[in-house]
Amino acid sequence: MxxxxxxxxxxxxxxxxxxxxxxEGLRKGLTNYGDQGFSLFLRKAFIKGAGYSDDALDxxxxxxxxxxxxxxxxxxxxxxxxxxxxxxxxxxxxxxxxxxxxxxxxxxxxxxxxxxxxxxxxxxxxxxxxxxxxxxxxxxxxxxxxxxxxxxxxxxxxxxxxxxxxxxxTGSHRGERVGACTDCRRYWGKYRAEEIDAQEISDVNNQLVAxxxxxxxxxxxxxxxxxxxxxxxxxxxxxxxxxxxxxxxxxxxxxxxxxxxxxxxxxxxxxxxxxxxxxxxxxxxxxxxxxxxxxxxxxxxxxxxxxxxxxxxxxxxxxxxxxxxxxxxxxxxxxxxxxxxxxxxxxxxxxxxxxxxxxxxxxxxxxxxxxxxAGDGFAQDVVRPFDQPIYPQGGLAVLRGNLAPGGAIIKQSAADPRLMEHEGRAVVFENSADLANRIDSDDLDVTADDILVLKNIGPKGAPGMPEAGYIPIPRKLARAGVKDIVRVSDGRMSGTAFGTIVLHVTPEAAVGGPLAHVRNGDRIRLSVKAREIALLVSDEELAKRAAENPVVEPTADRGYRKLFLQTVTQADKGVDFDFLRAAKTTGKAPERD
Incomplete structure (x- = not known):
């Protein structure tokens, strides 16, 4: 390379x-004073003010x-x-x-x-x-x-x-070993479902980070x-x-x-x-x-x-x-x-x-x-033998379809197997504020068979692609004992989280990706086996929706936010700034068939 x-x-x-x-030591990258000898002389003079000897500086x-x-x-x-x-x-x-x-x-x-x-x-x-x-x-x-x-x-x-x-x-709560932050989410879910009270959630808060x-x-x-x-x-x-x-x-x-x-x-x-x-x-x-x-x-x-x-x-x-x-x-x-x-x-x-x-x-x-x-191994039960895995495939799967032409990701090892082949009605939230305002309403029209869709939490939409893809279970369902529901977004999810959650939908809604045009009541099909996430709406209908409601990308007037919005790439390119990527492609990984 x-x-x-x-x-x-x-x-x-x-x-x-x-x-x-x-x-090269202190001679490397000399400050430009027009005289390299003087530049090194001055650099050494200043650092000697901190008590360094010539031997140390060599x-x-x-x-x-x-x-x-x-x-x-x-x-x-x-x-x-x-x-x-x-x-x-x-x-x-x-x-x-x-x-x-x-x-x-x-x-x-x-x-x-x-x-x-x-x-x-x-x-x-x-x-x-x-x-x-x-x-x-x-x-x-x-x-x-x-x-x-x-x-x-x-x-x-x-x-x-x-x-x-x-x-x-790790810490201990009432005799149970706990640690951040999977247990944070598990206990918060219990609190939202009113399975534990304010005193217990306060007590466990003291133990999650030991x-x-x-x-x-x-x-x-x-x-x-x-x-x-x-x-x-x-x-x-x-x-x-x-x-x-x-x-x-x-x-x-x-x-x-x-x-x-x-x-x-x-x-x-x-x-x-x-x-x-x-x-x-x-x-x-x-x-x-x-x-x-x-x-x-x-x-x-x-x-x-x-x-x-x-x-x-x-x-x-x-x-x-x-x-x-x-x-x-x-x-x-x-x-x-x-x-x-x-x-x-x-x-x-x-x-x-x-x-x-x-x-x-x-x-x-x-x-x-x-x-x-490293030598030979020893008996232990944390890393399984190759032929006795805790999950037969890798933890992550890449999904594609008309809802995510550039791809999407699901952490299949932390999902509910019963939901990984699922078709349901879309319950749509336009952004994080819309989610916060309605997710806990008793009037929310939602069932456990529906698919929650959250838009505009991608690289530009949020901005910054926050870990809001772990959409909470609607309170009315949590109270009824629902522990998982299919969720889809253009955002991310903490690695500590779990559930049947489709993330990194690309292109994101904020740049006009198909996700932007999903409406309440649309049917969505998830098939992890087929590596598919599909919106069951015709291309003609999607084009009509896009023409009727064109997406205007977010902008900023100044500062780091302006730089971010103008240059950040989509999830499939790493959410990096486009000008920071190396100009010359030198390879691909994985490169073997």
């Missing part, structure tokens, strides 16, 4: 070819993204991680330099963290470019931070390594942790240790040391993020019952490398890649159980016949070599 494909911006000092010359410089924030409890262990990473860098003979970047937390970001993912990726990319570093350690955990960092690092092109902050511990760290189930954060290791972007075992454990701190130290090795070897990120690596990541995404968000994020990261994610190929892979990881919401366990069961090494050992073992990792060894180095 060529560096020009990796780097559409064509900067001078961030290419893999430059890194291959060996560490070492490989390793940047560390500091994403600590009081608004981000998922990154609450950042001080300990920074200390351990710095220790590893110094033990390996490097000079650690941490720097702050945007920190995005899922539940503290309005209107949605996805709206800020691309901004964080740009922040990461440009600070990596602007500041002298021979390699960078990317510390992230909460949902959008890991993809944002990998996107930014992919564009910057220097040696990079990912450090995951780690999952939280420590700092990311969600303890297979939500987007855990998904991206596993995906990052599958991509070869973490040290072996980097995905699973919980945030507050000694194992996580030791991984951080190893990560710092490996960053120095990357700098000395000139092992740039384009040699890691190859089509083979993305194929491995997709296999793992399917086998862990991973978040539907993983598709969007992997597509965006691959796009920064000029690689297309082939949804049809992904669906073929899904038919032969079973769900092996028994973790909520597809199974019963939590991330700390996965770690105790051997973590990713245990999973990769089972998936080995399906993996591209030649893919290079940040250790300088191939994925196949790392699986061999």
């Amino acid at each position: 060529s560096n020009d494909a990796n780097d559409p911006h064509d900067h001078d000092d961030s290419h893999g070819a430059d890194a291959a010359k060996g560490p 070492r490989p410089v390793i940047g560390i993204t500091n994403t600590g924030s009081s608004y981000n409890p998922c990154h609450g262990n950042m001080p300990q991680l920074l200390e351990a990473v710095k220790r590893g860098i110094m033990l390996a003979g490097g000079l650690p330099m941490d720097f702050p970047t945007i920190s995005v937390h899922e539940s503290f970001s309005a209107p949605t963290s996805m709206y800020l993912r691309n901004l964080m990726s740009m922040d990461t990319e440009e600070l990596v470019r602007a500041q002298p570093m021979d390699a960078v350690v990317l510390i992230g955990g909460c949902d959008k931070t890991v993809p944002a960092q990998l996107m930014g690092a992919a564009s910057a092109g220097i040696p990079a390594i990912q450090l995951i902050t780690g999952s939280m511990l 420590s700092v760290g990311t969600c303890s189930v297979m939500g987007t954060a855990s998904t991206m942790a596993c995906v990052a290791e599958a991509l070869g972007m973490t040290v072996p075992g980097g995905a699973s240790p919980p945030a507050v454990t000694a194992d996580r701190i030791r991984i951080a130290e190893q990560t710092g040391a490996q960053a120095v090795a990357l700098a000395r070897q000139g092992l740039t990120i384009d040699r890691i993020l190859t089509p083979a690596a993305f194929e491995n990541a997709l296999r793992v995404l399917l086998a862990i019952g991973g978040s539907t968000n993983g598709i969007v994020h992997l597509t965006a990261i691959a796009g920064r490398m000029g690689i297309d994610i082939d949804l049809a190929g992904l669906d073929r892979m899904g038919r032969e890649t079973p769900v092996l990881l028994d973790l909520k919401p597809s199974g019963q366990h939590y991330m700390e159980d996965f770690h105790a069961a051997g973590g990713m090494a245990t999973l990769l050992r089972e998936l080995k016949p399906l993996l591209r073992l030649e893919a290079l990792t940040v250790t300088g060894r191939t994925l196949g070599e790392e699986i061999e180095r």
Whole structure:
């Protein structure tokens, strides 16, 4: 893979070819004063004001993204991680330099963290470019931070390594083990259905998040942790240790040391993020019952490398890649159980016949070599044998039809099997406000056999494609004991959620996709077996509706929102900004038949 494909911006000092010359340290990317000698002299003068010696400044410089924030409890262990990473860098003979970047937390970001993912990726990319570093350690955990960092690092092109902050511990409520956030949704559903009272929902609120760290189930954060290791972007075992454990701190130290090795070897990120690596990541995404968000994020990261994610190929892979990881919401366990069961090494050992073992990792060894180095497995019940899966196909399925010409996604491993072949009447909500105003009304005309349709929560419609696709069960149905209903939208859903929910309908309603023209009473057919989501309305009638009610795309007058609305792509392109994708296509994943 060529560096020009990796780097559409064509900067001078961030290419893999430059890194291959060996560490440049403080001499890299000198500020332009018209005199390079003076530029280096001035840089060293200022940094010496912080007490650095010439000996320290003559070492490989390793940047560390500091994403600590009081608004981000998922990154609450950042001080300990920074200390351990710095220790590893110094033990390996490097000079650690941490720097702050945007920190995005899922539940503290309005209107949605996805709206800020691309901004964080740009922040990461440009600070990596602007500041002298021979390699960078990317510390992230909460949902959008890991993809944002990998996107930014992919564009910057220097040696990079990912450090995951780690999952939280589980809590206990009235003798039941609970953890964010599948259990959050389960208990909130009970509260909405009036099965538990205000006191109990308050009590469980104190127990769902037992420590700092990311969600303890297979939500987007855990998904991206596993995906990052599958991509070869973490040290072996980097995905699973919980945030507050000694194992996580030791991984951080190893990560710092490996960053120095990357700098000395000139092992740039384009040699890691190859089509083979993305194929491995997709296999793992399917086998862990991973978040539907993983598709969007992997597509965006691959796009920064000029690689297309082939949804049809992904669906073929899904038919032969079973769900092996028994973790909520597809199974019963939590991330700390996965770690105790051997973590990713245990999973990769089972998936080995399906993996591209030649893919290079940040250790300088191939994925196949790392699986061999991990040794034999041991008895455990969290990762199932390949021939005894918890679900016979991959967790995700790609749907198409006249309602979603560009595709849609369903997490079949977390859906009700009885509803995956279903035809029903559409109950339509035009946007999130309409949903909020009517979903709990006793006058809502809805039955358990209907299909809830929510429009205008896609990339441009919301904007930012929020996780509003987990449409709540109408209160009148929840009270009657209904636990699931087919739901369709152009938005996303948290990886911690569950239900028969069709997401990422492309094109979205806000740009005139067929979803925009669905009306109350229309019939919709869902067939996961046939990979179909169909609106049972003629093409002529849809064209008539479009002519009568033309869609006007949302706009903004200024600022980041204007940039977002003008340049954001659809879900099948990763919801990235169009100008950030690599200009030259270099491959496709999955690329094998």
